[in-house]
Amino acid sequence: MSRPLSEELALQHKVLHICLSRGWGGLEMYPVRIIPELVRQGWRAYVLTLEGTRLAQALADSKAVEVRSVRSPSRALWQLPALVRWLRRRGIGVVHCHKSSDLRLGALLKCLCPELRLIFTDHMGVTRPKHDPYHRWVYRRVNRVLSISEATLARNRKAFPLPASRITPLYLGVDTARFTPRLEAAERQTLRDDLGIPREAVAIALPGRLTPGKGQQVLLDAFMRLVDAGDRQSHLVLIGGLEAGEGGNSTFIASLRQQVTERGLQDRVTFTGFRRDLARLFEVLDIVCVPSRNEAFGLTVIEAMAAGKAVVGSDSGAIPELIGAGCGRLVDPQDPAAWAATLRELRDAPALREQLGTAARRLANARFTLAKHVTGLRAVYEDIDQPWR
Structure with a gap:
């Protein structure tokens, strides 16, 4: 029996942001900045982060997002079966990673939930090739890499073991x-x-x-x-x-x-x-x-x-x-x-x-508006081809 249309839409409009970082810079602030606009544009957001971090604190009182915290990145890997059950109970269809080290968890989630779309934003600009066996295994499971500028796009298309069509430019934006x-x-x-x-x-x-x-x-x-x-x-x-x-x-x-x-x-x-x-x-x-x-x-x-x-x-x-x-x-x-x-x-x-x-x-x-950035982000989540300018 097929799912009702409303349930299908619910599955399409839920995203988990993974950011297992203890820092507090642009990368860690990104979910805090974009989630209110993402919600305004019809998506439900979830965040997996580390306990006691500035990111966890910044999101603690937000009604727009559900936060799940773990003690360490390795603990997140140990909790993989529980995370899969959590994802499926909530009908989350997209996982968006913001640190390259978090892609290991994202790739494992994709292996266990092949229906997920796995997105990675390269916030830092890659500095070395990623063509070794480990990175080839990881990036085979990534649906789209987002480059935040033309400067990083050129480097990313050389460095990542992906077809150029799966590495998309998307400028950041602000309110x-x-x-x-x-x-x-x-x-x-x-x-x-x-x-x-x-x-x-x-x-x-x-x-x-x-x-x-x-x-x-x-x-x-x-x-x-x-x-x-x-x-x-x-x-x-x-x-x-x-x-x-x-x-x-x-x-x-x-x-x-x-x-x-x-x-x-x-x-x-x-x-x-x-x-x-x-x-x-x-x-x-x-x-x-x-x-x-x-x-x-x-x-x-x-x-x-x-x-x-x-x-x-x-x-x-x-x-x-x-x-x-x-x-x-x-x-x-x-x-x-x-x-x-x-x-x-x-x-x-x-x-x-x-x-x-x-x-x-x-x-x-x-x-460079936040609304323009999130509109482009939604197109990536929904797998819609869209010119980026």
Whole structure:
């Protein structure tokens, strides 16, 4: 006897996200960001994660998702029969993995439940070939690999043992409405005061984990070049956690702080620590910098664009795909002198900053919305061919 249509639809519209990571970066935040929109578009979401992680905590009070936690990735493997029963009781038809190491569990679930569609998003950008026997066994069971940029797509099609047709590009997206300015003038001034930004200063900021790869050092070097050239107008804001549990590199952070102190720039450089109000922080910044050496995507770039900021990004990785002509500036991530020159140009041209920010917001709303990303994701879940642009 065939299932009723309503039951078939229920099976088609349930997805399990697997993210067995103890970190807290873009990869781990991804389910938190997309699930509300996924639910709005008609899907029921489930998440398998590790006990006590930031991801588990972030989802704990959500009514939009059911969370199942395990103590370790190996414990998840021991619980495989129970996980299969859990999947089948709930009628889950799609499993979406976000770490390559989680694909082992996904592939085993697919072996036991051949009806599942197994999806993997490569958030990091693969760095070495995956053609050994183990990876061939795993990827034979993957229905689709999602590449988050053209930069990673080319590498993925070389590295993964899959036909090119099963490796699909899909840009990430953000809820652009969150970044629409909301603060009154007095509130913006209060926030700038709290951050130690002088009233007439041009605030230059870098939001992101404080680690060498994110480029804080090259930006600090560029800022010190401005100071050496007589700049008394600019103020540098480094936004990101200062503890290891918040994604920071303590040795690197100590080095940055020491350089600031040795140059007597404590009043001109702000370390904000981890902030949950980035959308509001953007309102009091003038220039947003993303000097990462090799971003697989660059979520901060599109967030700053959605906020209408003038963005300076690295001319490397995926960032050039995001910053369109007339929306910002691109600079070599290893050239502090070039960064200083670009910052000087934008510092002295408020009308240009506004022009670039307006164009950036327009582009973000056209290409990088969360709704657009989830619509593309649903097409992958439902196995519908769809142009990605």
